Amino acid sequence: MTRFSTGLPPSTLRQVQSVLLNASDDQLVRVVGLLDRLDGRGSADALIAPFRSRVAQLRPTRPLAFARLLFTPLDPLVMPGPEWSRGRLGVPRTALLPLSGQVRAELGGLVTGIDAMIRGGHTDDTALVLRAGTALWPAAAAVLERAGEPADWSEATGLGAAEHTAIARCAACVLAEGVWIHMQMRACAEGLGPDPDELRAWLEAAMSRRPEPPGALLAVLMARLPGAAALIGTAAAHPAHGAAPIEQAIDFLLDRLQAAPPHSTDPTETPTAVQRAVTLLDALEVPGPVQRPSRKPRVEQLRRMLDEGCRARFTQDLARQVLAPMADPAAPSEMASLEGAARGLRRLEIAGRQLGSGEQYDRMLRIAARTVGENGPRSLVERARLVEILAGPDAALALLQG
Numbered sequence: 001m002t003r004f005s006t007g008l009p010p011s012t013l014r015q016v017q018s019v020l021l022n023a024s025d026d027q028l029v030r031v032v033g034l035l036d037r038l039d040g041r042g043s044a045d046a047l048i049a050p051f052r053s054r055v056a057q058l059r060p061t062r063p064l065a066f067a068r069l070l071f072t073p074l075d076p077l078v079m080p081g082p083e084w085s086r087g088r089l090g091v092p093r094t095a096l097l098p099l100s101g102q103v104r105a106e107l108g109g110l111v112t113g114i115d116a117m118i119r120g121g122h123t124d125d126t127a128l129v130l131r132a133g134t135a136l137w138p139a140a141a142a143v144l145e146r147a148g149e150p151a152d153w154s155e156a157t158g159l160g161a162a163e164h165t166a167i168a169r170c171a172a173c174v175l176a177e178g179v180w181i182h183m184q185m186r187a188c189a190e191g192l193g194p195d196p197d198e199l200r201a202w203l204e205a206a207m208s209r210r211p212e213p214p215g216a217l218l219a220v221l222m223a224r225l226p227g228a229a230a231l232i233g234t235a236a237a238h239p240a241h242g243a244a245p246i247e248q249a250i251d252f253l254l255d256r257l258q259a260a261p262p263h264s265t266d267p268t269e270t271p272t273a274v275q276r277a278v279t280l281l282d283a284l285e286v287p288g289p290v291q292r293p294s295r296k297p298r299v300e301q302l303r304r305m306l307d308e309g310c311r312a313r314f315t316q317d318l319a320r321q322v323l324a325p326m327a328d329p330a331a332p333s334e335m336a337s338l339e340g341a342a343r344g345l346r347r348l349e350i351a352g353r354q355l356g357s358g359e360q361y362d363r364m365l366r367i368a369a370r371t372v373g374e375n376g377p378r379s380l381v382e383r384a385r386l387v388e389i390l391a392g393p394d395a396a397l398a399l400l401q402g
Contacts, residue, residue: 064121066114067100069132070140072123073178074171076223076256077216086163089215089252094157095167102150106143110135126189130182137178144172170216177206177217185224196230203231215245219252226276229283253280254295257302261309270313271347277306278354303355310352311360318345318368322386327376335382342389365391373399 062068071078074091081094104111114136121128147168149161157163174181180202187193194202203221207214221228232246257280262273281299284291321341349361369391373383380400388396 061122061124064118064123064125064128064132066104066111066118067096068123069114069118069129070100070103070136070175071096071171072129072133073137073174073181073220076220077170077174077252079256081157086166089170089219089248091167091171092157092159095159095164098150098153098156099144099168099171101152102147103140103143106147107136107139110139126182126186130179130186133182134179137175141172141176141178144168144175169212173210173212173214173216174220176210181220181224188226193225193227196227199225199228199231213245213248215248215252218246218249222249222253222280223256223276226272226279229279232283250280250284254298254302258305261306271344271351274306274310274348274351275354277302278351281306307352307355307357310348310355311357311364314345314348314352314361314364317341317348318364321345322390323368323371326372326378326383326386335385338386339389342386346389369395369399 071091077089077091078093078096079090081092084090084092114132117132117135118128121132123129145168149164153164154160159167184194199221203214203218206217218228218231221231232250257277262270262277281303284295284299322338322345325338349365353361369387372386372390373395376383384396384399387399
């Protein structure tokens with residue numbers, strides 16, 4: 001493959017970025033995929049720099065490079081460099097390359113084995129991520145616990161030695177528990193995740209292993225595991241830390257939710273992320289140690305924002321993934337693909353319905369069922385199958401009985 005650099009003057013680069021600003025999600029994902037296939041990205045990364053938050057939301061499948069594997073447990077904490085300030089949670093994106101270089105230099109031969117293990121792999125291979133991460137994350141945590149400021153730190157980040165210590169320890173805190181967290185993520189995807197008692201027992205053990213306030217760890221757990229909102233009361237009552245770390249984690253997650261609502265190209269990821277957000281917002285309205293009257297307007301605002309976003313996404317995906325392919329005899333999609341899209345829509349509807357728009361979803365599903373059931377290039381049985389997924393067996397039976 002050819003090394004690539006934009007070689008563009010700033011004015012032209014801004015024009016190209018302006019075009020990308022209006023690109024669809026699929027178009028942006030294709031551009032990112034093109035850059036990922038280059039041997040040397042060089043200044044081509046500048047093309048997508050303004051869209052990193054959007055790419056992070058879309059979660060496209062990407063090659064599993066060393067740095068990407070290293071910071072996978074930290075994904076919920078990574079934020080644009082200018083948004084980070086000392087004393088708040090998060091890891092500025094500008095810190096990732098210097099920290100990754102520091103870990104590579106310290107781990108020596110282990111890195112060679114990990115590079116060989118992940119060569120040709122991708123981020124959606126969760127078994128590979130966990131296997132390679134089991135070798136890497138605890139060792140990387142130990143490096144970052146003791147490492148001083150790397151030589152390129154100030155130039156890359158504009159930050160000093162004290163900020164390096166804070167960021168490195170934040171990363172180490174999460175990396176040290178990364179294997180357990182990812183094992184639970186895989187279990188949750190299969191409906192076998194930990195119950196609240198298991199989560200509480202694990203959190204108490206994790207907090208006893210580390211002296212730092214567990215705000216970063218709590219934020220990652222609540223961003224990753226559907227049931228982690230059950231930890232709010234446990235963390236707030238901890239005698240050594242009190243409510244401050246959980247308050248910090250909650251504020252961080254609300255900030256990130258407002259800046260980047262759940263949105264993914266993966267049809268299974270968006271409903272899951274919406275469900276986690278709903279669970280968090282619900283937990284903040286339950287009387288307890290972290291309920292704050294001053295937070296109520298913000299929680300209500302985020303509910304409205306999520307509700308509107310879910311309905312917009314449902315409408316968009318219904319049209320693009322089901323109705324348009326159904327009506328196009330020139331390019332018929334496989335029924336398995338259409339049924340998968342319909343099931344994804346129902347998962348999104350179930351999650352979104354908890355935000356208060358049940359009647360609108362009922363109406364959209366009725367309209368969708370009627371549109372799918374109308375005469376088209378698909379057989380009656382195929383149309384009835386999709387109607388059953390979208391609107392239930394009674395609607396499918398009515399279609400078959402004509």
